[in-house]
Amino acid sequence: MAINAEWYGRLRWVVRLNAPVESLTTEGDTHDGGVMVGGVRHQARLVVLATDGPAADHLLGETGGEWRSTACVYFATAEAPIDEPILLLAGDGPDAGPINSLCVPSLVSRAYAPNDHALVSVSVVGDPAVSDDELVESILHQAREWFGQPVATWQLLRVYRVRHALPDQRPPHYRTIEKSTRARQRVFVCGDRFDTASINGAIRSGHRTAEAVLRELDA
Ligand SMILES: Cc1cc2nc3c(=O)[nH]c(=O)nc-3n(C[C@H](O)[C@H](O)[C@H](O)COP(=O)(O)OP(=O)(O)OC[C@H]3O[C@@H](n4cnc5c(N)ncnc54)[C@H](O)[C@@H]3O)c2cc1C
Structure with a gap:
């Protein structure tokens, strides 16, 4: 933008x-x-x-x-789970959950969320063969392992499945x-x-x- x-x-x-x-x-x-x-x-x-x-x-x-697909899942939360504008890459292995990376765009620009909220963005590689509800549940489960109980207050905003996210350039x-x-x-x-x-x-x-x-x- x-x-x-x-x-x-x-x-x-x-x-x-x-x-x-x-x-x-x-x-x-x-x-x-x-x-x-x-x-x-x-x-x-x-x-x-x-x-x-x-x-x-x-x-x-x-x-x-x-093409390669991705799923992008967005949450609103009163308090950002991190305090730096950085990208967290999942290092807990493929069995730990679907999160590939996570960031808080509202720490990059305040315009991405209302003043009293933070925007959490989660990226998942591929188009997981589960329902949106199941995908969100497994993301929240993994995020709880990373950030603890405050994740229980995250509010789901949107799930986007981007089928043609990137050309396949292996x-x-x-x-x-x-x-x-x-x-x-x-x-x-x-x-x-x-x-x-x-x-x-x-x-x-x-x-x-x-x-x-x-x-x-x-x-
Ligand atoms: C979730 C996600 C995260 C990404 N993150 C990054 C990142 O952090 N850094 C990075 O470098 N890259 C990132 N990328 C990749 C980057 O977004 C793409 O490589 C880049 O946008 C491709 O640019 P493009 O101009 O080829 O195509 P696009 O950005 O897809 O632009 C094509 C445009 O054509 C328009 N269009 C389509 N059909 C028509 C039509 N019939 N008439 C008129 N207009 C039309 C579309 O609306 C669109 O605006 C990300 C991609 C995704 C999906």
Whole structure:
């Protein structure tokens, strides 16, 4: 959010939010290309497809690669279980419970929780084959081992299962990543799947694609 706000302030163009692209029209001469949004065609000489992989595959009519899932579970609590803005990695072994990492985002920015509360964020690797209730119960059980009785007061806020959380980039992925910038003659692509699966990778891929687009426009 903070990154978006920072960058948006520097743009000279209008950005339309909550306007999912329904289709790409890239055939024909350069004046026929563009994107369809809300049933209206927006003409463009070049299109940069910066969506997540599954959305890009859908728009391009392609079948994409493998993805890794995660579950994110959020709790509200009157008192943060830690007092530093750090990420705790579970070191108690895979049998101890589903928590992979835990942090308190409201210790990073007060804007993430009301003044009298802390926001606890728990990350779980994969999409556990249990119900949300069972997942939350096992998280709280493990957290009680870490922080003791105060965990009993944690209030569940939300469980998110993010199926396409990250592109599957198991080692030695970096050597085999396809660092493409172009999907069609007038459609460019970017995103973390064309670099390392991270914000930094997504930015680096976007930078490469922006350079390719500038070269194309100059040609
Ligand atoms: C739970 C979680 C925690 C993470 N934590 C970290 C971290 O701490 N550090 C880190 O470096 N990385 C982290 N990552 C990874 C990081 O978020 C991703 O690598 C990065 O966001 C990928 O950027 P992207 O631009 O490729 O795709 P995305 O961030 O997925 O952006 C794609 C955008 O396209 C939009 N879109 C989709 N379909 C359409 C459409 N039809 N029309 C218009 N727009 C569309 C989507 O709404 C979205 O805004 C995390 C990922 C997850 C899931």
